[in-house]
Amino acid sequence: MPATARALPNGLAAFLVFFSSGAVLVLETVALRLVGPYVGVTLQVTSSVIGIALAAIAYGAWSGGWLADRRDPRTLLAPALVLAGIATAVTLPVVRYAGEVLRGGAASAILLLVALAVFVPAALLAAVTPLVVKLQLADLRRTGQVVGRLSGIGTLGGITATLATGFVLVAALPSTVILLALAVALGLTGLALGVWLRRQDRAELPGPARAKAALAVLGLVGAGLTTVAPNPCDVETAYHCARVEGDAGRVSGRTLLLNSAQHSYVDLDDPTHLEYAYTKWIGAVADVIAPPGRRLDALHLGGGGFTVPRYLTATRPGTDNVVFEIDGGLVELSERSLGVRQGPDLRAVVGDARMLVAGEAADSRDLVVGDAFGHLVVPWHLSTREMAAEVRRVTRPGGVYVQNVIDYPPLRFIRSELATVAAEFRHVALIAPPAALAGEQGANFLIVASDAPLPLDAVRGRLAEVGQGVSMLAGADLTGFVGEALVLTDDFAPVDQLLATA
Numbered sequence: 252m253p254a255t256a257r258a259l260p261n262g263l264a265a266f267l268v269f270f271s272s273g274a275v276l277v278l279e280t281v282a283l284r285l286v287g288p289y290v291g292v293t294l295q296v297t298s299s300v301i302g303i304a305l306a307a308i309a310y311g312a313w314s315g316g317w318l319a320d321r322r323d324p325r326t327l328l329a330p331a332l333v334l335a336g337i338a339t340a341v342t343l344p345v346v347r348y349a350g351e352v353l354r355g356g357a358a359s360a361i362l363l364l365v366a367l368a369v370f371v372p373a374a375l376l377a378a379v380t381p382l383v384v385k386l387q388l389a390d391l392r393r394t395g396q397v398v399g400r401l402s403g404i405g406t407l408g409g410i411t412a413t414l415a416t417g418f419v420l421v422a423a424l425p426s427t428v429i430l431l432a433l434a435v436a437l438g439l440t441g442l443a444l445g446v447w448l449r450r451q452d453r454a455e456l457p458g459p460a461r462a463k464a465a466l467a468v469l470g471l472v473g474a475g476l477t478t479v480a481p482n483p484c485d486v487e488t489a490y491h492c493a494r495v496e497g498d499a500g501r502v503s504g505r506t507l508l509l510n511s512a513q514h515s516y517v518d519l520d521d522p523t524h525l526e527y528a529y530t531k532w533i534g535a536v537a538d539v540i541a542p543p544g545r546r547l548d549a550l551h552l553g554g555g556g557f558t559v560p561r562y563l564t565a566t567r568p569g570t571d572n573v574v575f576e577i578d579g580g581l582v583e584l585s586e587r588s589l590g591v592r593q594g595p596d597l598r599a600v601v602g603d604a605r606m607l608v609a610g611e612a613a614d615s616r617d618l619v620v621g622d623a624f625g626h627l628v629v630p631w632h633l634s635t636r637e638m639a640a641e642v643r644r645v646t647r648p649g650g651v652y653v654q655n656v657i658d659y660p661p662l663r664f665i666r667s668e669l670a671t672v673a674a675e676f677r678h679v680a681l682i683a684p685p686a687a688l689a690g691e692q693g694a695n696f697l698i699v700a701s702d703a704p705l706p707l708d709a710v711r712g713r714l715a716e717v718g719q720g721v722s723m724l725a726g727a728d729l730t731g732f733v734g735e736a737l738v739l740t741d742d743f744a745p746v747d748q749l750l751a752t753a
Contacts, residue, residue: 257386257451260747264383265404267328270440271335271379272405273412276338277433278376279304279429281418282368284426285343287349288492288510290361291630294747299365307370311377318378319385325448331378332441338372340434343427346474347483363729368591376437380405425487483510495588505589506557509625511583515556519590522561528718529556529655529695532682535713536699537563537618539706540651550645552604552633553623554582557591563618564596572597575604577623605632611645614678621654631746634668635739639675643702652676652700661694664749666736669698674738676700680707680725681732683716688722688732707734 260263282300283292290296318327348367348408353360356377380401387397403462420429484492491509498504503520525531525693541547546569551560554576563570585591593599600607604623620643623633632638642652654672657667665681673679680699687694699705707725714721724732739746 253589254380256634258385260385260388260642264387267383267444268380268401269411271332271376271408273408274335274339274433274437275304275376276409277416277420278342278369278373278384280413280421281426281429282365284421284487284492285368285430286350286361286364287628289346289354289366291510291625293579293750294359294631295318295358295751296365299361303362303365303369304373306379307391311374312381314374315378316381316385319382322490324382324386325452328379328382329441329445329448331382332437333371334441336434336437336439336441338375338509338667339430339437339578340507342368342372343430346698350483359413394566411745417479422489425484448471453528455610455714471705478591478597483508486580488578488584488626490578493581493584495584505556507589508587509555510628512625514587515536515558517556517558517589518535521603522565522590525717527558527560527695529697530722531717532560532697532714533559533620533653533655533723535717536651536653536697536710539709539713541567541617543567547617548615549573549618549620550611551575552608552621553621553624553643554578554599556583556589557585557597557599559620559622560597568596574599575607576601577603577724587716589729604743605630605641608638608645609643612645614647616645617647617650619652620641621652624656629664629746629750631742634671635744636671636674637741643675646702649703650701652698653704654698656695656698657693657695658750662687662690662692663736664746665696667739667749668735669733670736671739672700673699677702678705678725679729680710681707681729682710682721684720684724685722688724 259267279300282304283297286296286300309447309590315331318324341467346364349364349367353364377414384398384401387401388394416429483494485494492528494508496506496508498506498516501518503518504524505517505519507515507517513527516530518524518526525534531668537547543566546567547563548571549560549563551572551574554560554574560574561571563572572598576599582591582599582601586593591597591599621633621642623630623730646652652672654668656665656668665683669679678701681688682697682699684692684694686692687696699710705725707723710725713724737743737745
């Protein structure tokens, strides 16, 4: 380092390390929301975000230290922050365009999309700390104190950013706003730091005018692309990227998409209309255990578009529908756009179904509907034997539990989930398309369980009335289908691995 390089004021040095380290954790946290609509929010995605972010920090810190020994760090700090701001702004359009290509891909697609979201800006920000440390090491007798203090400040910055982002920012602002605000903050901080350093050194620090102009143009291009990049969300809730689309073939039809996958279909004018096959299967089971007109006490684990609660309310006046939905924003969207009206016969309780079901009275429900598993997101803690035991406790002796499961060949997850439910309920059946049961395609599977014998013939007859091309397995056929599948427990539930198709 040239002899003319001078240390920064301690307060400024601490701020730069705190801010840059915190910005990395903001990027890491928001990256999960950014890539979720395309590759889901699974254990693999979460692991990829953490791993790529750590790799970026490692390479950025190494590169920053290497450069600090060869260049005056005072000439590098401002450009690093400005470049990080530009990279953050460009991340949004890059991920959204690439996400459309990599949507639902395998592990390599997940890693690539996460790298596009995190690596470059995180590496640039990670380079700031070694640059600042090098400037502050004027007295070698205080090396340990300086490095330890700045390292601790950087860690505090990361902790603060993680908590603030997870508890406040994500709940209050869309990911687009968070990232653009971070990009602007980084850019302005870098520019302000550059001006201050020039005044302190009484000379303009190296930086060709063309390079500065190119950076400015790149930043503007990044911001411009963000405004035209495809946005998969109408509403970004605390848990989902949500959108409601109209049905060109049915004026009153609405489709709810969560993380870009079709999740629910409702008819605003006719709540008895069930569009998707698996909702027809649930309706068929309900029609058998309680003929239309007979009220039910029903508990729904997962609300989505509230299709089944609206159906039960319309066909069975007086039915008590309680819906556990973790996403309060989704409840608001359903009330605003999907015809949901809460009242004595339909109540939504916002919270985690696993926690809420524990507070339900034993033997209090005739029908429990599990529909909290999505296309790309499966809450593993709702798939375990302990959860099934809670559902059995709440279900009346003659009541029925139906659970919607989505799986793909080789069908490891549905087999394990069947084994898990069967470990608690005495009688279990499975409804699914024949091709899916043969392992030829992915599909919705409906598990039907009860402690009382299931009216299998009546259900089969009702299924034949509501749709074609569906089979029901029970008894020895179901036992053969399940085989030696793993029973999932709170201690071991590798749901993401079971769902992997490759």
